[in-house]
Amino acid sequence: MRFVFTIAVLLCAPVLATSQQTQLTYVVHYSAPGSERVRVSMTLPDAQPAALILVMPRAIPMAYGEQQFDRYVDPVLAFSESGESLPVQRSDGPRWTIGKAGARVRRIEYDVNLVRMEREILGASDSSRVRPAYVGLLGYSIFGFVDGFEDRPIRLQIDGPAGWPIFSTLAPQLPAATGSTAAQAASFYALADSQIAMGPKLQLQRLAGTVPLFVAFYAEGEVDTELHGKLALEAMEQVIAYFGSAPFRHYTTLIELLRPVSPEHRYGFSMEHLDSSTYYLSIDRGITSKSTAEQTGRERFNFAHHIAHAWVPKRAYGEGYFPFTWELAPMIDTIWLSEGFARYVAMEAVSAGRTESESKVYRQRTLDVLRGIVSESPAFIRRMTLVELSRVGSTRYSEDFRTGRNLFSRGALMAAEMDERIRERSAGKKTFRDGMRSLMTWSTRNRRAFRIVELPAILAEGTGVDTREVMEKWLQPLDR
Ligand SMILES: [Zn+2]
Known part of the structure; x- marks a missing residue:
């Protein structure tokens, strides 16, 4: 152990030295309780030759839609090494041109109006929010990036009102730091995918599981926070048991239970990171x-489903998920897999706590609901192949949830039939779970998106059973 440790330290030392030179620093500054705005300041590794392009995300990873977060950014300021102010020009799309030829840019600073964001974005799961004693921030709603710097490591500093507890999913800790805290992100993707919560009304739990589970909680009413934590922990443990190991060193469920801001606002979707x-x-x-x-x-x-997404599609994914395109929602052919397989995995994982007969009833009932969704869908959706439906769902999965519901239902029914095939052909020795585990192994090894045609072989590595026929059947339209 010690030998390995020494080698690791030697190998890491030069890497750390260079990353400190090349890393960007982001500072999030929330000045006072009740303030409508948060200020974000980015310091580049060195003064960089202008002009640079600042980009705010419009697409949200795995949200299959767009939100124009650039609408809430104003003003944008830029500075040289000596602190001299540089010109900033709004460009097409979610972009700003920073500085002009001949200048060098060291720092970019902007405000995000969180109150307007929450008022105008009707899907609660896509917006940050501020309350008198609480602030919840979604990384991609407040963090922009400089074009070309997406892969640099980032040091994040978060400053809040004096005495406020501050929590970052990048470096969760309990007790939480107060007033100020710092964290590290490997890239812009990791930063944008993280969340920040702060304020006296933030409740935190740290629960001991295979990895520490943090439950960050804000509720606008009476609820049993401990029971929420218990359910989240059970779900996390069941999903880790399903896959055989955890791909993260810690995990956070950030729960906000809210009073509707308006009758138009929607509060039903959760989001994985x-x-x-x-x-x-x-x-x-x-x-x-x-x-x-x-x-x-x-x-x-619901916890199990979203935790399962930390494996699929966060770490094992079809084409279009990574590298992520931040300005336009990417066209993805495999949403049926990401959503349907994750649903089936969650269903199987939570069944682990049931008796065999309970599991049978639960499985039957759940699959019947999915069959019902599919059979009641409009004919024009039934006539689409899964890839066609996935492309449509890439931009309006939740906005027109008929597409979303069909994608996860048909994907989960495909997984169920694959599982039955695997159990039958392996005489009960292998299950769909072995296929999912081999998909994880394949993704870790290859570090790229899988293609649909590759899928049966990847699953068969773990099961020894060919499921190509089942996949091809479900990829086809349901009606001609
Ligand atoms: Zn999902």
Whole structure:
């Protein structure tokens, strides 16, 4: 152990030295309780020759849609090494041209109006928010990047009002730092995919699991925070057990249970991230001591589903997911897999806590619901292939949830049939789980997106069973 450790230190030392020189520094500054705005300041590794391009994300990883976060950014300022102010020009799309030829840019600074963002973005899961004693920030809604610097490591500093606890999913800790804290992100993607929460109304739990689970909680009503934590921990452990190991060193569930801002605002979607998931739901989804077994089961499943996404598609993905295109939602052919397989995995994972007969009933009931969704969908959707539907769903998965529901239902039914085929042909020795584990191994080894045609061979590596026929059947239109 010691020998390995010494080698690792020697290998890491020069890497750290260079990364400190090339890393960017982002400072998030939230000045006072109730303030509408957050200020973001980016310092480049060195003064860089102008003109540079600042880009704000419009596409959200795995949200299959766009939000124009650039609308809430104003003003944008830029400075040279000596602190001299440089010109900034708004360009087409979510872009700004920073500085002009001959100048060198050292620092870019901008404000984001969080109140306007929450008012105008109707899907609660896509927006940051500010309350008198709480602030919740989604990385991609407040962080922009300088074109060409996306792969640089980033040091993040977060400053809040004096005495406020501050929490970052990049470096979760309990007790939380107060007033100021810092974290490290490997790239812009990791930064944008992270979240920040702060304020006296933020409640934090650290639960001991295979890896530490942090539960960050903000509720605008009475709920049982401990029960939420317990359900999240059970779900995380069940999903880790399904895959056999955890791909993260810590995990956070960030839960906001909210009173609707307007009747038009929607509070139903949760979102997955690399090392965390966000649940921005209406307060009536909160679990209390009076909640039924069905309600707690539904929340445990919701946790399991979004935690499973940390494997698929966050770390094992089809083409279009990585590298991510921030300005336009990418066209993705495999949403049926990411959403459907993750749903099936979550279903199987939470079944681990049930008896065999309970599992059978649960499986039957869940698959019947999915079959119902598919059979009741409009004919024009039934006539689409899964790849066609995935491309349509790439930009309006939740906006027109008929596309989303069909994608996850048909994908999960494909997974269920693959599982049945694998169990039958291997005489019960292998299951779909072995296929999923081999997909993870393949993705870690190859560090690239898989292609649909490669999938049966990848699954067969772990199961010894060919599922190509099942996949091809489900990829076809349901009706001609
Ligand atoms: Zn999902």
